[in-house]
Amino acid sequence: MQSPPVVQALDLNYEFVSNFNSHDNHIRILQGLNLTIVAGEQVAIVGSSGSGKSTLLSLLAGLDVPTSGSVRIQSQAFSNLDEDGRAAMRAKSMGFVFQSFQLLPSLTALENVMLPLQLKSHPDAKALSLEALNKVGLSNRVQHYPKQLSGGEQQRVAIARAFATQPAILFADEPTGNLDNATGQLIIDLLFKMNAEAGTTLVLVTHDVHLANRCQRQLKLENGVLNELATA
Amino acid sequence: MNAMNLAFKLNVKLAWTQTLSLWRAGAIRVLVFALVLAVASITAVSFFTQRVETALNQQGSLLLGGDLAISSDHPVTDQFEKRAETLGITTVKTYEFPSMVVYGGANQLTEIKAVGPGFPLRGDLTIGQEANTGHVVKATPKVGEAWVEPRLAHLLGLRVGDEVEVGARKLRVSAILLREPSRGGDMFSFAPRLMMNAADLPSTKLIQFGSRVKYQLLLASAPKSIQNYFAQTQPELSRGEKIEDVRNARPEIKSALDKAQQFLGLSAMVSVILAMVAMLLSSLPYIKQSLDTFALMRCFGASQHTVLQVLAIQTLFIAFFSAVLGVVLGFCAQFVLANVAGSLFLDVLPPVTAMPVLVGILASLAMMFAVVLPHVWQMRNLTAMNILRRETLTESISVQVKFLPAALVMGAMVFWQAHDMKLALSTILAISILCVAIIIISYGLVSLTNRLFNQSFFSGSFGQRQVINSIKIGVLSLKHRFSLSTVQMIGFSMGLMVLILLALIRGDLIRNWQASLPLDAPNRFVINIQTSASWWSKSFL
Numbered sequence: 001m002q003s004p005p006v007v008q009a010l011d012l013n014y015e016f017v018s019n020f021n022s023h024d025n026h027i028r029i030l031q032g033l034n035l036t037i038v039a040g041e042q043v044a045i046v047g048s049s050g051s052g053k054s055t056l057l058s059l060l061a062g063l064d065v066p067t068s069g070s071v072r073i074q075s076q077a078f079s080n081l082d083e084d085g086r087a088a089m090r091a092k093s094m095g096f097v098f099q100s101f102q103l104l105p106s107l108t109a110l111e112n113v114m115l116p117l118q119l120k121s122h123p124d125a126k127a128l129s130l131e132a133l134n135k136v137g138l139s140n141r142v143q144h145y146p147k148q149l150s151g152g153e154q155q156r157v158a159i160a161r162a163f164a165t166q167p168a169i170l171f172a173d174e175p176t177g178n179l180d181n182a183t184g185q186l187i188i189d190l191l192f193k194m195n196a197e198a199g200t201t202l203v204l205v206t207h208d209v210h211l212a213n214r215c216q217r218q219l220k221l222e223n224g225v226l227n228e229l230a231t232a
Numbered sequence: 233m234n235a236m237n238l239a240f241k242l243n244v245k246l247a248w249t250q251t252l253s254l255w256r257a258g259a260i261r262v263l264v265f266a267l268v269l270a271v272a273s274i275t276a277v278s279f280f281t282q283r284v285e286t287a288l289n290q291q292g293s294l295l296l297g298g299d300l301a302i303s304s305d306h307p308v309t310d311q312f313e314k315r316a317e318t319l320g321i322t323t324v325k326t327y328e329f330p331s332m333v334v335y336g337g338a339n340q341l342t343e344i345k346a347v348g349p350g351f352p353l354r355g356d357l358t359i360g361q362e363a364n365t366g367h368v369v370k371a372t373p374k375v376g377e378a379w380v381e382p383r384l385a386h387l388l389g390l391r392v393g394d395e396v397e398v399g400a401r402k403l404r405v406s407a408i409l410l411r412e413p414s415r416g417g418d419m420f421s422f423a424p425r426l427m428m429n430a431a432d433l434p435s436t437k438l439i440q441f442g443s444r445v446k447y448q449l450l451l452a453s454a455p456k457s458i459q460n461y462f463a464q465t466q467p468e469l470s471r472g473e474k475i476e477d478v479r480n481a482r483p484e485i486k487s488a489l490d491k492a493q494q495f496l497g498l499s500a501m502v503s504v505i506l507a508m509v510a511m512l513l514s515s516l517p518y519i520k521q522s523l524d525t526f527a528l529m530r531c532f533g534a535s536q537h538t539v540l541q542v543l544a545i546q547t548l549f550i551a552f553f554s555a556v557l558g559v560v561l562g563f564c565a566q567f568v569l570a571n572v573a574g575s576l577f578l579d580v581l582p583p584v585t586a587m588p589v590l591v592g593i594l595a596s597l598a599m600m601f602a603v604v605l606p607h608v609w610q611m612r613n614l615t616a617m618n619i620l621r622r623e624t625l626t627e628s629i630s631v632q633v634k635f636l637p638a639a640l641v642m643g644a645m646v647f648w649q650a651h652d653m654k655l656a657l658s659t660i661l662a663i664s665i666l667c668v669a670i671i672i673i674s675y676g677l678v679s680l681t682n683r684l685f686n687q688s689f690f691s692g693s694f695g696q697r698q699v700i701n702s703i704k705i706g707v708l709s710l711k712h713r714f715s716l717s718t719v720q721m722i723g724f725s726m727g728l729m730v731l732i733l734l735a736l737i738r739g740d741l742i743r744n745w746q747a748s749l750p751l752d753a754p755n756r757f758v759i760n761i762q763t764s765a766s767w768w769s770k771s772f773l
Contacts, residue, residue, distance in 0.1 A: 063617040065532065084535040091533020106253035118530035121242050135577050145257070165532075 003038040004075065006169055006201045007060055010034060012069035014055055029055050030066070031224035037217075039168070042195065042202040043211035046229070047221035053205040054173055056221060060203060061094055061171045062086035074168065091120055095167035095200070097191070099174035101154040103146040109133060110142040113161045120165065132160035136190060145213075152183035156190065163194050170195065172204035176211060186212060243538060247545035250525060254546075259521050261513035262604075264554050270507035270599060271592045276565035277497055277649075283581040284572065284585035289478045290582065292353035296476060298324070298450035299458045303469070305472040308449040312465060319461055321453040324350040327432060328446040331438050333380075333426055334397040335388040342384055343423045344398065344438070346430040347372045353452035358411035359559025366410040373633050375429045377402035382423035390538035396426070399436030403428055412715065497649035501659075504599070504645050509639055511603050511722035519607045522546070526611065540608060547604045548597070555596035559589050595645070602637040635719060666729060667722050674718045681707045 013034040015026050029052035037043050047053050058064040062078055063086075072078035073089055081089065095116075096102075103112045110129055117125035133142050138157040146154050155175065162170055175191060176184030177201055188211050195202050204215065210219050218229040254260045272732050281650075293299055302308055303630030308325070325348045333342040351372050378398065380390060383406055388396070393401050409427055435462045439445055451461065458477070466475055526539045530605035559588045563584065570581055643660055650656035710717050 059616045077516075083530075084537070087530055087533045087535055089533075090531065094533075096531055102528055102531075104253070104521070104528065106250065106257035106521055106525075108253075108258060111249065111253065115528065118242060118246060119529060119532050119534045119538070121239065 003040060003214050005036045006039045006041075007034065007037040007203065008072040008075075009056075009060060010070050010072070012056075012059065012071065013067045014052070014059060014064075015067050026153075029225055030059075033070070033225055035060075035219070035226055037201060037203060040199055041217060042192075042215040043204070043217045043219060044215035045203070045205045045219050045221055045226070046212050049207075051221045052224065053221050057171055057173050057203065057205045061096070061221070062090055082193075090124055093168040095162035095165055095170045097155070097158050097162050097170065097172040097175045099177040101146070101151075101158045101178070103154055107162075108143050108145055109138060109149065109157045112146070112157055115162050116161060116165050122165075125194050128164050129160070132164040133157070135163070135194065136160045138190055150183075151179050152187060155179060158189055159187070160195065163198055163200075166198060167200060169201045169203065172202065172206075174206055174208075175204065176205055176206070176208055182191070184208070184211075185223070237468050242539075243541045244545055246551060247542045250522075250542070251546050251549045254518065254521060257521070257605075259517045260550060261512055263518055264550060264557075266514065267511035267551070267554035267596055267599060268508040268558040268561065270504045270511075271555050271596045272561035272565060274595050274649075275559050275562030275588045275592040275691040276569060276610045278591050279562060279566035279584050280569040281497075283566070283584060283590055286582045286585070288389075291478075293452075293478050296450065296612075297326070297351065297355065297413070298353035298452045299449040300462060301476045302449040302451075302469075302474065304447045305445070306447065308447050309470075311468075312449060315464065316449075316451050316461060319453070319457050321457055321461055322350065322353055324348045324353055324450045326351060326448045326450060327430060327439070328448070329438065329444060330423055331399065333384065333388065333640060335390055335394065338388050340384060340387050341423050342426045345425060345427045346433045347427060351450070352413070355413045357409065357413075359407035360410055361407065363408055363410070366408070373403075373406060373427055373429050375431045376403060377429065379407045379409040380405055381424040381426070382408055384426060387424065396430065398426065398432075399438035401432055401436040403432065406752045418495050418496070482617065497651060501646055501649045504595075504649075505642055505726060508599055508602070508642055509726060511599065512635060512638055513720060513723060519604075520654045523607070523611065537610070539611070543608060543611070546570060547600050551596045551600035552593065554600070555593040558596065559592040562588070562592060591661060598641050598644075599638075602641040605637045606634040663726065666726060670722050670725050671718055674721050675714070678707065678710050678714065678717075682711055693713070718766045 007193075012030050012035075013028070014030040015028040017026055032151070045053050045056060055064070056223070059066050059079065062071070062073075062081070066079055069079075070077060074093060078086060078089055096205060103109075104115070107115065110116060110126070110133065112133055113129035114125045117128055120217055122128065130142065133139055137158055138156055138160065141153060146157070149157065155178075159175075160174070162172075172191065179187060188208075192214055202215070204211070206212055219226045220229050255264070268269055294424070302312055313323055313325075327344075327346040329344055330341060331344050332339045333344075349372060352370070356368050356370045356377075358366045358368050359379055363385065378396060384390065385405070389649070390396065392407060394405050396405060409425060412425065412427070415597065451458065453461075462475065462477060481761075497594055522543060526534075526543065530536075530537055566584070631688060642663075646659050647653075647656040650659060681703075684701060685707055
């Protein structure tokens with residue numbers, strides 16, 4: 001039996017206005033894009049630089065709104081909610097891993113992992129965060145600030161933060177983009193290991209063919225539309 | 233309700249954690265330091281002037297024998313007394329006049345003071361059985377009795393228990409009057425004092441048509457009632473009547489204090505302007521980190537309300553703790569001020585009150601929110617993605633709007649500290665002219681430099697061209713960020729200007745004061761010298 005759709009994009013269009021030489025230019029990034037991702041799927045979105053991969057991810061995660069079309073998350077209308085409505089949905093179901101880690105420099109590793117849990121008023125925020133940091137092998141670095149950690153360690157903190165809230169969907173934007181090959185490999189292994197353990201739906205955007213190959217589905221974004229590449 | 237409380241508690245906790253983290257990371261240290269400095273200077277001046285003012289008011293009340301005094305050369309109009317009764321103000325009547333006091337064969341010109349029951353309304357009297365020992369009382373001589381100053385007792389050879397003649401009435405001396413604060417600093421009150429009960433006055437038959445009597449109605453009550461009474465009564469005063477309050481009881485000190493307050497206030501203003509400029513320039517790392525935090529919070533599902541509440545609480549924490557530190561510093565600094573300048577006004581200053589603390593906290597909050605508010609305004613329209621992509625503040629709000637609240641707070645503080653509309657307006661006008669001049673000069677300089685370095689005639693070695701290219705990039709950067717660069721230039725220029733101005737004014741004030749006194753102005757006076765003794769005084773001098 002087919003799993004229910006977790007993420008759906010229906011006739012998604014996105015364009016923005018660029019002001020160049022005092023002229024407004026309408027640039028279309030996505031053109032009538034459709035996508036369905038079912039629960040537990042691992043989906044890689046690939047494409048050239050500037051093709052709109054990160055934009056698509058931000059629309060699916062409700063960080064931005066489409067020019068037209070809609071996004072449904074767990075069968076609920078999502079993109080037409082207001083900012084606070086989308087934020088509530090993100091808090092309930094989503095986790096994020098960013099290319100530039102997006103750790104707060106003024107917070108320790110533990111405080112960074114605790115932040116989304118605290119926002120959900122989770123009573124065991126500290127215990128869960130320590131457990132997540134332990135899983136990513138950073139139990140001895142919990143009181144370190146991001147600047148005291150290597151790039152790989154920072155991304156591990158970000159992964160711990162993403163999984164600590166036990167999200168239904170994990171959005172990862174170029175998770176190895178700022179790392180060397182060896183560290184990137186370790187991070188990929190960790191990401192997939194934790195994803196398998198948690199049974200999370202994974203949607204990732206990447207340039208990295210090796211990383212994309214680890215996913216069950218690969219979609220290429222070209223000229224504003226998605227094309228299925230292969231199924232693992 | 234519980235959920236709301238929980239959410240609020242969580243937001244307070246988040247704000248607290250983030251404030252501590254920002255402090256540890258060094259993102260708010262300059263900001264806090266500037267705020268502490270501004271609050272310290274405001275509260276130091278406020279503490280000091282409030283202590284001197286309180287002392288003056290207390291002294292004024294003692295000198296008047298009440299909070300307010302209506303003096304007249306004819307009996308005080310009944311309606312003034314009735315009004316006081318209506319407003320619940322306590323009153324007492326006194327009568328002062330010079331007259332001869334007779335004892336045995338001797339007589340002496342004396343300042344008679346007849347007082348009604350309840351005198352003095354403020355302060356107390358010291359009386360005794362002898363001239364060198366006494367006790368404090370808050371009472372008046374009984375009917376048929378009189379209290380005399382030691383000088384009168386000495387001149388007439390009086391002792392307690394003796395009877396003196398005051399007009400047609402004989403009064404028994406029941407005490408020596410050792411101290412009467414309301415005797416005042418009238419330097420022409422040479423005659424010694426005799427105090428008697430007002431009820432004995434008619435029987436003396438001393439007050440007749442044409443007698444030179446100072447009739448007084450003393451009043452005491454809460455400051456608000458007194459203010460009301462003063463406001464209602466002053467316009468109704470007729471010829472020969474005047475109303476005195478504690479503020480003009482010692483006009484020479486009040487005037488010096490007003491000047492000192494103005495100067496110290498403007499000095500505090502200078503530090504506030506400098507501190508606010510420093511705050512505006514140093515707030516960028518704080519705002520940037522806060523925006524990053526809030527973008528992530530939005531990403532992780534925080535509502536806009538949560539984000540704004542956390543920012544507001546965080547701002548409150550910074551303002552409050554800076555205010556506490558500033559107030560403590562200001563409190564210490566006012567001791568220095570009191571030691572250096574306090575003795576110029578009065579011997580002993582009363583303890584501080586809580587008002588300057590409140591002033592410090594309010595000023596801190598106003599300054600902090602003036603800096604943060606424009607960014608909050610911007611944040612309202614930013615999505616998490618805007619911030620994460622660094623599509624942040626520069627385009628969404630103009631520099632002028634960003635600095636408008638800070639400028640308004642600075643303007644309000646100039647008005648508050650200057651205590652003078654003309655002075656405040658001149659200060660604001662001068663600052664505005666300075667801003668316009670700097671904008672024009674900055675624009676001119678940037679355009680000129682840009683044009684100069686864009687000329688193609690610059691040639692030379694590779695190294696020279698590299699230097700010129702670096703300057704070109706620098707000038708272009710200045711041109712692109714012209715608004716921010718101008719604000720920075722205005723900030724630094726204003727800082728320098730007020731420092732120079734303060735240094736100039738400080739010397740100028742002292743020089744003006746010195747110039748207002750002739751070089752040979754006397755600072756000691758010897759009076760009542762008989763012609764026969766003039767040779768002695770000349771040789772003494």
